[in-house]
Every structure is written in C-alpha cells, then in structure tokens.
Amino acid sequence: MDVFVDALGEALRLLLSGDPYLWRIIARSLQVSGGAVLLGLLTGIPLGTWLGLARFPGRGLAVALVNTGLALPPVVVGLFVYILLSRQGPLGGLGWLYTPSAMISAQFVLAAPYVAAITLAAVGSVPPELRLQARALGASRWQALLLHLREARLALMAAVAAGFGAVISEVGAVMMVGGNVQGETRVITTAIMLETRRGRFATAIAFGLILLAIAFAANAFITRVQQAQPRRRRPLTS
Amino acid sequence: MRRAGELLLRGEELRRAYDSQVVVDVEAVEVRAGEVLALLGPNGAGKSTLMRLLAALESPDSGRLLYRGRAVSRDDPELRRAAVAVLQRPYLWRGTVAQNVEFGLKARRLPSAERRARIREALGTVGVGHLLDAPVDTLSGGEAQRVALARALALEPEILFLDEPTADLDVTLRRQLLADLEWIVHHSAPAIVLITHDPGEAFALADRLVVIEGGRIVQTGTPAEIFEAPATEFVASFTGAEFMLSGRLEEAEEGTVVIRLDSGHALECAGCGEAGRRVRVAYRPEDVALAPPGSPATSARNRFDAKVARLRPQGGLVRLRLESDGLSLEAVVTRHSLEDLGLELGTPVVAQIKAAAFHVFPE
Numbered sequence: 091m092d093v094f095v096d097a098l099g100e101a102l103r104l105l106l107s108g109d110p111y112l113w114r115i116i117a118r119s120l121q122v123s124g125g126a127v128l129l130g131l132l133t134g135i136p137l138g139t140w141l142g143l144a145r146f147p148g149r150g151l152a153v154a155l156v157n158t159g160l161a162l163p164p165v166v167v168g169l170f171v172y173i174l175l176s177r178q179g180p181l182g183g184l185g186w187l188y189t190p191s192a193m194i195s196a197q198f199v200l201a202a203p204y205v206a207a208i209t210l211a212a213v214g215s216v217p218p219e220l221r222l223q224a225r226a227l228g229a230s231r232w233q234a235l236l237l238h239l240r241e242a243r244l245a246l247m248a249a250v251a252a253g254f255g256a257v258i259s260e261v262g263a264v265m266m267v268g269g270n271v272q273g274e275t276r277v278i279t280t281a282i283m284l285e286t287r288r289g290r291f292a293t294a295i296a297f298g299l300i301l302l303a304i305a306f307a308a309n310a311f312i313t314r315v316q317q318a319q320p321r322r323r324r325p326l327t328s
Numbered sequence: 329m330r331r332a333g334e335l336l337l338r339g340e341e342l343r344r345a346y347d348s349q350v351v352v353d354v355e356a357v358e359v360r361a362g363e364v365l366a367l368l369g370p371n372g373a374g375k376s377t378l379m380r381l382l383a384a385l386e387s388p389d390s391g392r393l394l395y396r397g398r399a400v401s402r403d404d405p406e407l408r409r410a411a412v413a414v415l416q417r418p419y420l421w422r423g424t425v426a427q428n429v430e431f432g433l434k435a436r437r438l439p440s441a442e443r444r445a446r447i448r449e450a451l452g453t454v455g456v457g458h459l460l461d462a463p464v465d466t467l468s469g470g471e472a473q474r475v476a477l478a479r480a481l482a483l484e485p486e487i488l489f490l491d492e493p494t495a496d497l498d499v500t501l502r503r504q505l506l507a508d509l510e511w512i513v514h515h516s517a518p519a520i521v522l523i524t525h526d527p528g529e530a531f532a533l534a535d536r537l538v539v540i541e542g543g544r545i546v547q548t549g550t551p552a553e554i555f556e557a558p559a560t561e562f563v564a565s566f567t568g569a570e571f572m573l574s575g576r577l578e579e580a581e582e583g584t585v586v587i588r589l590d591s592g593h594a595l596e597c598a599g600c601g602e603a604g605r606r607v608r609v610a611y612r613p614e615d616v617a618l619a620p621p622g623s624p625a626t627s628a629r630n631r632f633d634a635k636v637a638r639l640r641p642q643g644g645l646v647r648l649r650l651e652s653d654g655l656s657l658e659a660v661v662t663r664h665s666l667e668d669l670g671l672e673l674g675t676p677v678v679a680q681i682k683a684a685a686f687h688v689f690p691e
Contacts, residue, residue, distance in 0.1 A: 219419050226385055226413035227432035228483060231403070237431070241421055 100292030119277040126197030138209025159203025168266030196263035201253040212245030341391035366530035369540035412485035418476030450482035470501040596629040598683040607688040615685035616659035628680035
C-alpha cells in the first residue's frame with residue numbers, strides 16, 4: 091500500500107513541477123487523438139447523416155458494417171494500418187510509419203465508426219417532417235439538412251465525446267504504428283505501459299491521472315453543452 | 329367573399345403510390361389567386377399527399393405541376409418562395425418563437441430590420457405577440473399551432489397550404505383558431521389551400537371545395553353546389569346527408585316524378601330525373617321542417633305524421649329520430665324550437681320536406 095501512496099505523491103509532484111517530458115507527451119496525445127477525431131467528424135458526420143436519411147438497397151448492410159466498426163479491436167486496426175504503411179505496403183511511399191501521421195490514421199479508423207454510428211442514430215431521432223416543414227417554408231435542401239443536423243446537435247456532441255473517448259485511451263493501435271519513440275510518437279497510453287514496465291510507478295500513475303482528467307474534462311464539457319438551456323439570442327423586444 | 333382570379337397552380341394527372349398502393353390519382357386540380365380552396369375528405373383519403381404534391385414538397389410518380397403555366401419541380405426556387413405550407417403537426421425547432429418565425433425569412437435573405445418587423449406582425453396576427461422570446465419548449469399545444477401558422481404568414485406567401493390546422497386542438501382552442509383563420513384567410517395570402525376532414529370547417533372557410541375519396545377527386549364545387557347537389561353517395565353522407573330506404577322513381581300525374589320507397593311511401597321529388605330507375609334517396613336533416621300536428625299545409629310537398637322516437641342533444645342543437653308508419657327520418661332543431669314544439673319522446677309531430685330537398689343516386 092505504501093508503494094501506492096508514495097507513487098501518488100510523486101505523481102502529483104511531477105505534475106505540478108511542469109516536467110517537460112510529461113507535458114510533451116500530453117501534447118502529443120492531444121494532437122494525435124484530436125486530429126483523429128477531427129478527421130473522424132469530417133467523414134463520420136456526412137456518412138452517418140447519409141446513412142440515416144437516405145433509403146437505398148443495401149442500406150441495412152451498410153448500417154451493420156458501421157456498427158461493427160464500433161467493436162474494431164485497436165490492435166487489429168493497428169496491424170492493418172501498419173501493413174498499409176509499411177515499406178512493402180500500398181502506402182509505404184508516404185513514409186508515415188512511426189510518425190504521428192500514422193497514429194492519427196490508425197485512430198481515425200477507430201474514431202470514424204463511432205462518429206458515424208452516433209450521427210446515424212442522432213439524425214434518425216429527428217422526425218423527417220421537420221425537414222419537410224423547413225422545405226415548406228422555402229428552405230433549400232441544404233438549409234433543411236443543416237436545420238436537421240442542428241436539431242440533432244446534442245446527440246452529435248455525444249458523437250464527439252464517444253469518438254474522443256474511444257481513441258485517447260487506446261494503446262494497441264498507436265503502439266503498433268507509432269512505435270512509442272520518445273519525443274516523437276510517445277503518447278500517454280504508451281508511456282504508461284513503458285513506465286510501468288520500467289517500475290517507475292509514480293510516473294505511470296501521473297500519466298494515468300492525466301488520462302482520467304482529460305476523459306473527465308471532455309465528458310464534463312459535453313454534459314454541460316447538453317444540459318444548457320436553449321440558446322437565447324439578443325431579444326427582439328427593443 | 330373574394331373573387332377567384334388568376335390561375336396560380338395546376339396539377340395534371342397527378343399520381344402517387346406508396347408500396348404499389350395508389351394514394352393519389354387525380355386528373356386536375358387548380359388553385360386560383362384570391363380563393364380559399366378546401367381539400368376535403370376522410371382520414372386516409374390522400375389529402376395530405378395531394379397537398380405535398382401541389383406544394384411541390386413531394387414529386388409525383390407521374391403527372392406534372394404547373395406554376396403560372398410553367399412546369400415546375402420540387403426545387404423550383406420561384407415556387408419554393410411562393411408556396412408555403414404548414415404541416416399538420418407544428419414542427420417547431422429548438423430555440424425561441426422568434427427564431428422559428430425568422431427561419432423562412434432568413435432563407436429568403438431578407439434584411440434583419442424587415443425580418444424583425446415581419447416576425448412581430450405575424451405573431452400579432454395570430455395573437456401570440458407576447459411569446460416573441462419564449463423558448464418553444466415552453467409553449468402549449470395551441471400556442472405551438474399558432475406559432476407554426478405565424479412562421480408561414482410572416483413569409484407573405486402567394487399560396488398558403490394549411491394541413492388540418494385545427495386537428496390537434498381541443499374544442500375551445502379549435503373555435504378560437506377557426507375564428508382567427510377566417511380572418512386570416514380573408515386578409516393574408518392571395519390563395520389558401522385548406523386540408524381538412526371536417527366538412528363544417530371546409531364549408532365555413534372555403535370558396536371552393538375539392539372532395540377526395542380514396543385518392544380521387546369525387547366532386548369539385550362551391551360549398552353551396554356541394555351541399556345542394558352532392559355528386560355521389562359518399563359526398564352526400566360525408567357532408568352530413570342521411571339516407572333513406574331505397575326506392576324506384578315512378579311517373580305520377582302531370583309528368584311529375586315520385587320516389588316509391590320500398591316501404592311503400594311516395595315522396596315527391598323535384599329534379600330527380602326520369603322515372604323507371606331504382607335509386608338511393610338522401611336528404612339533409614336540416615331540411616326536415618317540424619310543425620305541431622294539425623298545423624296548416626306549407627309549400628313543402630312531402631308531409632308525414634310522425635312520432636319522436638329518439639332525442640340526442642348536440643351542443644345547442646338536438647337531433648331527432650322520427651318514425652312515421654315504418655319510415656325513419658332524422659331532423660335537427662334548436663333547443664328553443666324543441667321547447668316551443670313541446671317535443672319529447674313519443675310526441676306526435678308533422679315533418680315536412682320540400683320536393684327539391686332530396687338527392688337521389690342510382691342504386
């Protein structure tokens with residue numbers, strides 16, 4: 091038990107001291123996972139919206155595939171992205187292996203299905219008549235679609251949280267394609283593994299606390315947005 | 329009443345089917361400037377689908393839509409601006425009442441000052457000006473319905489479609505909204521297309537009616553035309569007519585025609601057509617006049633000595649069933665007349681129907 095208490099104290103000291111080793115890794119984690127989620131949003135929201143609203147043969151299968159994407163094991167994604175980016179792989183020419191770009195790619199593959207699946211459910215929960223009513227008031231197809239997404243925005247926030255949560259805490263994929271190179275591709279999760287193996291529990295716990303804090307902050311932010319009152323603009327009564 | 333004018337919208341040979349079931353199949357519908365057109369029919373008749381086709385919110389499987397003589401599609405920007413529809417349920421989006429009403433004005437890229445003026449005016453017109461900054465999730469059902477209406481009125485449309493505007497409201501709210509609608513239809517959009525399953529609402533508000541049954545138009549005409557000469561049994565019963573026994577048209581003296589009912593009664597009938605046909609006979613309970621027994625004859629050619637067999641209050645009116653020697657008649661009187669005539673169950677009474685009050689349909 092002493093080991094644990096000592097390690098916790100040391101972890102707090104490390105965090106408060108502003109150790110550059112620590113902060114560089116945190117920054118890299120945020121950069122990689124943030125980039126992956128951003129790309130996931132850019133592809134997952136259009137894909138989820140399309141699957142949620144369009145009706146075409148084979149849609150059921152496409153939805154099932156997206157939902158399967160929720161259960162993708164990070165290690166397997168890491169493996170496939172590794173093969174793609176390896177020197178003999180089809181994308182080997184990019185020279186991305188063991189760079190943050192490779193890590194973003196792998197985490198993007200993990201995040202996109204989360205975003206798409208939640209978007210799909212979110213747009214499906216808004217009654218289609220709402221878009222029809224928007225059209226009936228003179229809105230273009232785009233304006234009506236944007237309104238539809240705006241109505242689903244609370245659920246879409248959940249997509250951001252789910253996507254971010256799925257990738258910030260995964261270790262398998264970033265380990266395989268990033269290689270845990272110090273100062274380059276070491277992120278919080280891979281650092282925890284390494285420090286634990288080295289027996290430097292205090293550092294590992296410090297990283298663990300930070301990971302928890304990031305996950306908490308992200309979800310707290312989203313909860314706040316979801317619980318906020320309907321936005322009030324400048325009143326028209328003047 | 330306003331006079332119908334220029335032809336704005338014309339649907340031709342419009343057909344629409346869902347899962348191979350034909351929902352709408354109409355040869356032609358026209359909407360003219362300055363008229364209130366009611367699409368009247370029972371639930372499931374295809375009224376709302378026809379409205380969506382006419383408002384270009386949905387494409388027909390076949391047929392075409394003409395706006396000012398020009399064939400148009402769903403994305404025609406001119407028609408999108410001209411035709412505005414209020415769907416059956418008030419689909420309001422998150423935000424305030426003002427933001428909702430502003431939606432269509434923004435889509436039309438109106439300057440902010442004009443948007444604000446129009447929002448105020450539209451909300452004032454439907455009597456909810458005080459709700460300007462209220463979040464929509466605090467509104468009652470009736471308020472939401474009015475905001476949905478204001479959202480459309482603010483756009484000053486050329487053609488306004490209203491799909492069952494009073495459907496979800498309770499009786500009081502319904503009466504209020506009807507009164508407001510009556511004002512609105514005569515003061516706002518040049519053309520209004522009112523979708524309703526309620527003949528009373530249609531007769532009260534419309535200049536012209538299109539009666540729909542099973543996706544097809546069964547009659548088009550003014551309220552008076554449809555009331556006085558329903559084209560089919562469906563139109564007659566849907567607009568409140570009662571049916572009697574069937575009978576046969578027979579030649580009577582001086583070239584007049586009587587209906588010989590299967591019960592043996594003879595009814596004098598004006599304009600019922602040639603003798604020899606078997607017919608179903610309809611009349612409106614409102615056309616049955618009641619008088620005390622022994623009262624002098626009137627111009628009504630059909631006179632029955634009857635007894636009151638049933639009394640059923642309907643608001644300020646009372647609906648009566650009268651029995652006369654095997655013939656059943658429905659009549660409607662005010663509570664006042666009921667008292668004046670001293671009518672109770674079993675009271676004798678004279679029922680009179682004019683010869684022109686019968687509608688006959690081939691059996």
